[in-house]
Amino acid sequence: MKPSRIPLVTTGIVLAFFYLPIAALVAKSFNSSRFSPEWKGFTLKWYERLFERDDILAALVNSLKVALIAASASMLLGTCAAFALHRYKSRLQDAHRMMVNVPLVLPDILMGMSLLLLFIAAGVSLSLATVTIAHITFCLSYVTLVVLARLQDFDPNIVEAARDLGATRLQAFVKITLPILFPGILAGGLLAFTLSIDDYVVTFFVKGPGSDTLPTLVYSMIKKSKELPVINALSTLMLLFTFLLVFASQRLTRPVNR
Amino acid sequence: MKIRKPELLATAPSFLWLALFVFVPVAIIFAIAFRPALPAGRIGEGWSMDAMRSLKDPIYPSLLLRTVLISFFTTALCLALALPVAWHLARLPPKWRARILILIIIPFWTNFVIRVFAWQQILHAEGAIAETLRSIGLLGETDRLLGNSAAVIIVSVYTYLPFAILPIFAAAEKFDFALLDAARDLGAKPFRAFRSVFLPGIRQGLVTAILIVFIPMLGSYVIPDMVGGTDSQMLGNKIAQRNFNDRNLPQAAALSCALTLLVLAPMLLRRKEKTA
Incomplete structure (x- = not known):
């Protein structure tokens, strides 16, 4: 019997659905345009503003x-x-x-x-x-x-x-x-x-x-x-922090001898 | 009945804490719903049916219906997406299973408010999705993606989908997939095997997923507030509005009573099912 492709395709779509908004958020945090969503060049000024x-x-x-x-x-x-x-x-x-x-x-x-x-x-x-x-x-x-x-x-x-x-x-x-x-x-x-x-x-x-x-x-x-x-x-920094935390806990909980 | 001292000592802290900060407050909601409202958010002395009578306002039946419908569609969509994903995960080799599970969970360690904000920007009138849809003529010049019930449902599905995937996956992981082959050998078509063997096999996971999505959806507040419009507000928004804008605590309490009853209904159904 040929396995159905529906589960695989749905999983792919769901993962894209999960990460799309987050990717958009990260990209926007480096966009120098204040209002329009168009790309107007790379900037770090929002991060500077954040720390002020x-x-x-x-x-x-x-x-x-x-x-x-x-x-x-x-x-x-x-x-x-x-x-x-x-x-x-x-x-x-x-x-x-x-x-x-x-x-x-x-x-x-x-x-x-x-x-x-x-x-x-x-x-x-x-x-x-x-x-x-x-x-x-x-x-x-x-x-x-x-x-x-x-x-x-x-x-x-x-x-x-x-x-x-x-x-x-x-x-x-x-x-x-x-x-x-x-x-x-x-x-x-x-x-x-x-x-x-x-x-x-x-x-x-x-x-x-x-x-x-x-x-x-x-x-x-x-x-x-x-x-x-x-x-x-701010969201991008929080995301980065979360990823580091997950990565660290993965490393810590991984069995030593493998 | 005599209760021993060590048991009392171990039970008292959490018991008293929950009694004071969960049960007394819920009782207070029911009491304040029968108090008269005074201006500037104060609560009057004596008893009054005004707040309860205000529930007869013709805006409420449609509000209630909308709350239930939005919750229903969100739950249905979550199930429709969670089932194939859980199936796929359960059939993967353990190494890949763990990786994909982590991928599913990570986005939800970001802040809830920020996730809803991300969607607000994506669905924004000048956002990429709106521009694309407009250029291929699927969206009219004045149509908006934000500010309607569809936006509320999409973002709610985004928020609750992992909570639907996890219990269904936990049940599917224990499901013996050889049973499906047996069903096929006995002549069942794939869909029939899925419906009559797989779905009953993961029943407990399905019930948990439905409750875990549907009940919090009934009390939804942030998502309709941020991506919904005036015609997609839910019961939770009305409670917040009566509380913070109108400063009418008895009316907010009366609405909260209605929500409590609405939430208890599916739980009572579940209890009945358990005893059956």
């Missing part, structure tokens, strides 16, 4: 701060939650599991809107702190799921063995359980970090004056049609 803008740097720092705190806090809370869900079977855990799952299906706009109403009802003024609380909330569930998956592959006999060999409960936890689970916890943390850095909708609802993150700042620049080529330059 303090607000972009401040937003980047805000984004990193929020993402670091949200990732660390959700790693702690999520690991705890995963342990409870894995270890105990009870009505409480059924309810717990349901609570962990709800944020996964709640659309961003509902989460943003509901948190905004909570902060207003509680009389909390909006700031970077409210943004961080919101980010921890949507990261928590993802970290729990990732750690839980790792726990399911975990062989409890190893801990038993350590205990038989004279380790205390704490020693067994610190020397056996944590190191084995660590890659899972770290993967959860990385996922939380990327989710936090990427978030626009929830942040937009709960951010206060002066607490712009990179996505909300870029969004308002786009809405005002202000310095669009600078956004292209």
